[in-house]
Amino acid sequence: MNPSMSKDEDKGIAVRVALRCRPLVPKEVNEGCQPCLTFVPGEPQVVVGNDKAFTYDYVFDPMAEQEEVYTTSVSPLLSGLFRGxxxxxxxxxxxxxxxxxxxxxxYTSAQENEPTVGVIPRVIRRIFQEREKRASSEVTLTVSYLEIYNEDILDLLCGSKDKPAISIREDPKEGIKVCSLQRGVPMATP
Ligand SMILES: Nc1ncnc2c1ncn2[C@@H]1O[C@H](COP(=O)(O)OP(=O)(O)O)[C@@H](O)[C@H]1O
Ligand SMILES: [Mg+2]
Structure with missing residues (x-):
């Protein structure tokens, strides 16, 4: 286990913050943009300009691959997921x-094994793998997918072209609820 993680767990801190800085995209390179951040080797720290240093739980510089971001900052959460x-x-x-x-x-399923795939497909793959390992347990998976676009909440599993905007409510017993959001049941191992 990551030592900083166990320290945070001791303190009861459940939130961790990772900073990821992307590389300059071709348009920015063409416009002559220059990187303005420096990364402190071996430390989760970034320096803006000459002297403004910021420290996070994790820092990923522009060279960091999707695999590293997932393995370091997301995968530990999945171990927790299967512990409840x-x-x-x-x-x-x-x-x-x-x-x-x-x-x-x-992501599309054709890109499944490419190193550029991000967190969501990696998480889904791992959840299915963990389920396979637990043949004696009953595991139910459901999925919802929404986006907030121009302040409207849209259900991305809703097949119709004109997706109705749906509303978000707070229920005194059940907490925050997104009303009428569809729940799909993934059938097979992706
Ligand atoms: N780590 C990365 N490596 C290479 N290109 C990246 C990286 N992160 C983002 N990009 C590129 O930068 C652009 C903006 O990223 P995007 O994910 O669309 O931003 P956002 O969703 O925050 O608006 C896209 O062209 C994307 O492909
Ligand atoms: Mg985006």
Missing amino acids: YHATVLAYGQTGSGKTFSMGGT
Whole structure:
């Protein structure tokens, strides 16, 4: 186990923050953009400009591959999942910062084994593998997929072209609920 992880667990800190900095995209290179961050080797720290240092639980520099990001910061959550803990991975950042790329939101099944696939297909693969190992347990998997687009919540499993905007409510007993969001049941090992 990662030593910093056990330290955080001792302190009861359930949230960890990973910073990922993407490489410059070709358009930025063509426009003459320069990287403005430096990375401290062996430390989860980044320096903005000359002197503004920020430390996170994990820092991934532009050379970091999808595999490393997944193995370091997401895979430990999946071990917890099968010990009965909830897990959430939230990608946050401005448009163009690499959220969709990191999460694997543009994945198609043809790309399944490519090193560029992101977090979501890797997580799904691992959940199915763990399920296979637990032949004596009953494991039920359901999936929902939504996006917030221009402040509307859209159900991405809804097949119709004009997806109705759905609403989010807080139920005193069940907590936050996204009303009428479809739940699919994945049938086979992907
Ligand atoms: N780690 C990365 N390595 C190479 N290209 C990346 C990386 N992260 C993002 N990109 C590229 O940068 C662009 C913006 O990323 P994207 O994931 O669409 O951003 P966001 O979803 O945050 O708006 C895309 O062209 C994407 O392919
Ligand atoms: Mg995106």
